[in-house]
Amino acid sequence: MLNGLNVEGTTPLHRMSVRMKLAILLVCGLALYTVSSLFILIPAFAIAALVYFTTGLAFREAVSRLKPILFTILILLIATAYFTSLREAAESFFRLMAIVLFAGAVTATTATGDFIDEITRLLQPLDRLGLVRAADVGLAFGLVLRFVPDIFNHYQSIREAHRARGLKVRPLTILSPLIILTLKDADTIAMAIDARGFRRPREKHH
Amino acid sequence: MDIRFSGASVSFGGRLVLQPLTLTLTERRIGVIGLNGSGKTTFARLINGLVKPTTGQVTVNGLDTVRDESAVLAAAGFIFQNPQHQIIMPIVHEDIAFGLKNRGLKADEIERRTAAVLERFGITHLAKRRVHELSGGETQLVAIASVLVTGPGILILDEPTNQLDLKNRRLVENTITGLDEHSIVISHDLPLIEQFERVLLFHDGRLVADGPAQEAIRAYHEVAGC
Numbered sequence: 001m002l003n004g005l006n007v008e009g010t011t012p013l014h015r016m017s018v019r020m021k022l023a024i025l026l027v028c029g030l031a032l033y034t035v036s037s038l039f040i041l042i043p044a045f046a047i048a049a050l051v052y053f054t055t056g057l058a059f060r061e062a063v064s065r066l067k068p069i070l071f072t073i074l075i076l077l078i079a080t081a082y083f084t085s086l087r088e089a090a091e092s093f094f095r096l097m098a099i100v101l102f103a104g105a106v107t108a109t110t111a112t113g114d115f116i117d118e119i120t121r122l123l124q125p126l127d128r129l130g131l132v133r134a135a136d137v138g139l140a141f142g143l144v145l146r147f148v149p150d151i152f153n154h155y156q157s158i159r160e161a162h163r164a165r166g167l168k169v170r171p172l173t174i175l176s177p178l179i180i181l182t183l184k185d186a187d188t189i190a191m192a193i194d195a196r197g198f199r200r201p202r203e204k205h206h
Numbered sequence: 207m208d209i210r211f212s213g214a215s216v217s218f219g220g221r222l223v224l225q226p227l228t229l230t231l232t233e234r235r236i237g238v239i240g241l242n243g244s245g246k247t248t249f250a251r252l253i254n255g256l257v258k259p260t261t262g263q264v265t266v267n268g269l270d271t272v273r274d275e276s277a278v279l280a281a282a283g284f285i286f287q288n289p290q291h292q293i294i295m296p297i298v299h300e301d302i303a304f305g306l307k308n309r310g311l312k313a314d315e316i317e318r319r320t321a322a323v324l325e326r327f328g329i330t331h332l333a334k335r336r337v338h339e340l341s342g343g344e345t346q347l348v349a350i351a352s353v354l355v356t357g358p359g360i361l362i363l364d365e366p367t368n369q370l371d372l373k374n375r376r377l378v379e380n381t382i383t384g385l386d387e388h389s390i391v392i393s394h395d396l397p398l399i400e401q402f403e404r405v406l407l408f409h410d411g412r413l414v415a416d417g418p419a420q421e422a423i424r425a426y427h428e429v430a431g432c
Binding site for chain 1: 256276279284290291292296303304305308309334337352353
């Protein structure tokens, strides 16, 4: 979900501060885990879907973003239905989908830079205690958003190379070149971060 | 621009990859050529402190690349072989603004400078585009813009026209030759290098030719045996 691809817009979510959006997402997520009634979970899912599909994302793009997580949720749905009951599976499905859609709406309406700034600000108390470097965590978050699609592209290139050579695509044979390529990229990216002066100096606290 | 190498050498894992080098660079356009693995990139990375000299010293406008690392990084921008690796944010405008934000500039100043650099390189129309959607030439221009927006006086470009088609290569070449900043360009693109005032040729970790472009390119052909 978090591929950093927000869309511009003027919806209430776009205008809301990042902190407020994250807080609402947290509260909604926790609240949805405390209820197990389908009379609440289904409307929550419907509201989340409405919010998500009105963020300004093109319908096809909005659906395509959901596909990877939907696959995981469906596996969970089948497993829950098999091991417990259909009702519990339905509860899990609507609960998870509602959270995913809310999270997707937050992602679609928030610029990556704003996410990074907010995370950096939220971690300032821990930074003051010397436990983390808030700016580094913010930057790391941004890097994940930016480079996950690149790792996926590497994966696709390696898979195509396998096919071109008539090799069977196996997870193990894909994993090792993928790790090597990713680590190689990480090395250059780290150097680029230094070259562009992106690592903010730690704030001095008196 | 005043870049000085004083007996600077580089070893990796006990292997000498750049022989001790003493020279001064002051020209506006400097080209660096040589076969693959000849030490060109190591030489370029020494200039902005990405690689530290194993022996000797490198200074940029009087700043030591080891002692004054941050100031050197601010004075000399670097464009990597694959510009995708240095574009950190997913949207063009965000990436250009991010460098300024990290320097603590105010929002209106960030916006003004970002808009100005986008206009300078004729890429205002790309401001809202996702970096994944850019062509090779556009990506290279965005990388150059995102480095120059912070105002380094020197720009080091590592094979900037590598893997570009003819149209994009011309676009990037014209941008480089039109830069106001001092530039040091590593390239196999000899028509681009021909336009430079001074060209350095590296071979097996040694500087083997240093002079006008035509002389260095002739020596390059001899070294390459073609």
